[in-house]
Amino acid sequence: MNSEKGGDNSMKKINLEVNLGPLALRNPVLTCSGTYGFGEEYAPYCPVDKLGGITLKGLTPEPRLGNPLPRLAETPAGMINSVGLENPGLEEFLHSYLPRVRELPTTVIANISGFSLQDYETMASAFQSGSGIDALEVNISCPNVKHGGMHFGTHPDSAEEVIALVKKKTDLPVIAKLSPNVTDIVEMAKAVERGGADIISMINTLLGMSIDIEKRQPLLANKVGGLSGPAIRPVAVRMVWQVAQAVKVPIIGMGGILTWQDAVEFMLAGAKAVSIGTGNFVNPLAPLEVIEGIEEYCRRQGFDAVEEIVGLAL
Amino acid sequence: MNSEKGGDNSMKKINLEVNLGPLALRNPVLTCSGTYGFGEEYAPYCPVDKLGGITLKGLTPEPRLGNPLPRLAETPAGMINSVGLENPGLEEFLHSYLPRVRELPTTVIANISGFSLQDYETMASAFQSGSGIDALEVNISCPNVKHGGMHFGTHPDSAEEVIALVKKKTDLPVIAKLSPNVTDIVEMAKAVERGGADIISMINTLLGMSIDIEKRQPLLANKVGGLSGPAIRPVAVRMVWQVAQAVKVPIIGMGGILTWQDAVEFMLAGAKAVSIGTGNFVNPLAPLEVIEGIEEYCRRQGFDAVEEIVGLAL
Amino acid sequence: MLDKAKVVSHQIMGDPCYKIMKLVLRTDIAREGQPGQFVHVQVATGLDPLLRRPISIADIDREARELTLLYRIKGKGTEVLAQVKAGERLSLMGPLGHGFTLPEQGELILVAGGIGSFPLLPLAKAARAKTIPVRLYWGGEDEDFFTSAGLGLWQDAGIPVSLSSMDGSIGAKGNVLDLIRENSSGSEAGQGAGCSVAVCGPQVMMKVVSEYFLQTGASVEVSLEERMGCAVGACLGCVCTLKDENSGKIRRGKVCQDGPIFQGKEVLWDYEQ
């Protein structure tokens, strides 16, 4: 199973399928919410039917115009963004987007956000199996307006509560997406596991800021934004590695993946699948190259199935 | 005071002095603990008498051999390290190092660490004014062995307690060094301010990990390490900006400074001084170039004193 | 299309102090590109800088499969790009966005501020090729700027150009709107209705020029700029704010996908939040 000299492996077929509890993917490579639109934008560059799946832009009950501009700034080996959850809102999504989304020849994960428990309830109730969506990713990194803007994603009890609620309202597999802006990521992971999450995805962006020294003001109109890209990869890999040792639910790893080597790092750290966000902006073929690279890595290292490499660095 | 067309400013003298409460620096540029040895190593490259000051390698009561090797790995626009507080211990430091350190023609800050309150007490008691050390920086990012390895630097009460104790035991200015691996940096800053910190320095490293995909194990022998360098700058600037709005004590900003532009970002975000760590490895002249660049920036933007730019982006 | 385009030539134009570069690339993107569209260029093979940079198509030679880009070295990304040498390859995404509309009839008036002339050049040539009357009003710093920013290319293409410079060293002294006002009194340019206007330049300039021409009844297109992430409409990093003419409804437009060319009458220039 693990011999580098095991004859001519060059043609060996690797089983790329991964089972994330109730969600099976044909290969372990997804794309991140907020970086892949509604699944059609990158189609001319990267055929979605080759991907393990895609995650849609974060949705809220009401339409949102999002934050003022500028919304993006580049940082060393990364970027900060403050899109502010611009989205068409639930109704418009179901009406104008879902019909096209359901035709996408890949696994589709909807990403839902809210500013109150009620919001999450509304969103979860709207998505059930058979609707054309295969799983629900719950973005808990939003300020809870009812609780003075404290974030659902930084308090274990709130996180557990949100996930439990969503779980009650939908029969789809529920993915809890963790924020890295916490003291103890393991505590958060255990909380969402208690809440009934089927899968954990991690990490969302780190809170960051850049300042325009000529204008003497933050570069983003919103002042702070979410840091993503290769810069944050060591933090993401560390967190996946910590969480993989502490929970039983499968993990989708993300944060700075650009190449297959990066993806393999996450899998060795314990992620069963990976997701590519900012990497798409740099190389729209990244998801395909990552799939091929993982396959070739397994072949070269003498594995038959990609699931065999999960957690080997634990 | 702030006119870009104010005649020929090319020769205008800028007042570079900054007052950090009880600690006055001739200019706002320091070097970070753990990256500048005991002040002599970089002397052939960068004359210390030009610097605002230097911070010594972290010291503990007992000598420590530190962690096994490898201790360093490069990451995108950054690096992770797990030196493990290798140091000669207090006695050896006082005996063999301090005599040379006290001759350094610059402000010298000692950095102290511990694994128990007793450790911090021992360290603080050993340093008083007149000893050749000008201020004490308290690294609270160490695991508290008495409390099951929880970190002093991630719990406001412990942080406050440590700082209050150190403050009681020394008459030197006390700098509390904050860890960024927390949910709420403002809460931590307020805690150390309550504890009596004269100055806050921030940020220490983010916890990270890299994996060697061929060996299928973490690159560092210690598995996890501290992420530093330009990659973390957006996180550091954001935290300085948040803390500057919440506390009264002056802030020393650090995390990924390589150029004067980076340093100005921190000052506009509210730091009264800055400190250069990983940047020295890339460019040993970085501290000098940063001083010159800040001076030139002030001149060009029509300021007379560097303190005028502190917090302008708040 | 994602293509590893070959650099045919790459050189600085005119006075180096303006830092304007001309980059000619051989790529199949030239087969499809339209005036007003852009390409998203990977300027470095490593991670520094990480993101691609959007640059407008400044000339298209379909037969030779050649695309010309004109750009000003502004920050790190364009500095790194400027190091690329003939014979090397550059990763390009494109052609991206929606280009300008060529008018069916009437005159086409182009208005450029500074290097806003770059995306207008292929539009002018396309109009020329269809014998649509076309002229350019172009405002800039001084005489040297215009020569460095490709005035010669316009002259070679036989497009009538009126210039205004801030220091009066060439053309009229003042900004481009002054120039237009002066020139259009009595002429068809200012009369509106029949003519089409395409504007590219700094946002404040586009706003006043657009408002001026809309008042005259002209149909106005503007070329917007925003920092971009994906450049394909997937990240919502680059939006502008639009107001539907009829419903009055406010919505976001993606500069990369819905634009960069928008109807002047739809753009809300000063919308915040």
Added chain:
Amino acid sequence: MLDKAKVVSHQIMGDPCYKIMKLVLRTDIAREGQPGQFVHVQVATGLDPLLRRPISIADIDREARELTLLYRIKGKGTEVLAQVKAGERLSLMGPLGHGFTLPEQGELILVAGGIGSFPLLPLAKAARAKTIPVRLYWGGEDEDFFTSAGLGLWQDAGIPVSLSSMDGSIGAKGNVLDLIRENSSGSEAGQGAGCSVAVCGPQVMMKVVSEYFLQTGASVEVSLEERMGCAVGACLGCVCTLKDENSGKIRRGKVCQDGPIFQGKEVLWDYEQ
């Protein structure tokens, strides 16, 4: 010294599959550099990769102020370095660390594993210049490796070289310790006491070779390698573990500052934690 050294020449040596480069630089560092010392090279001007890379001095021409570096392209840093062209400049820190000791008397035996020969070359030349008898035992993959790794340079310098290759395509078949054992039976090499040995290569090889020669009573120096941050002794990233001969006390040595050359008898090869 921090210097912007000028690249005099830069080319691949021998068979490209070994990816061994020869880089000649003009710099004042050549005035001071000693065999065994190294320079810390900034391979990229941007942030990718961020850290400098340590490379040993492989030849020194004090009059011409020329420093030769030989290196193998291993990962991103050396890949980027390999792109640098003659005429360009590279930021170097150096000379760094403590070099080898030239023996006052007796023979100098050099033992290299793979590209461990690079730092030994200037030592051999220095010994030659002082008419100290010197010879090299060198183990490598195969014949092509040796020619690509500069065997010719040794021959030009007139140093006697004994080779061992894993495939037996050149020299003795086997590893370098087998070679030494074979050659030294009865000869002065193995007899110890009077002779000095300098070893550079993979850690496991240095360990066994060092232990072998120490047993014979020779004085042994080894050239250690660790990942480096500062390269001046300020970060403690690069330490090795040493045992004081007399006191038996265990301490850390900084490879960059106290080394990279250490006394073989002091090095604790397998110390963990």
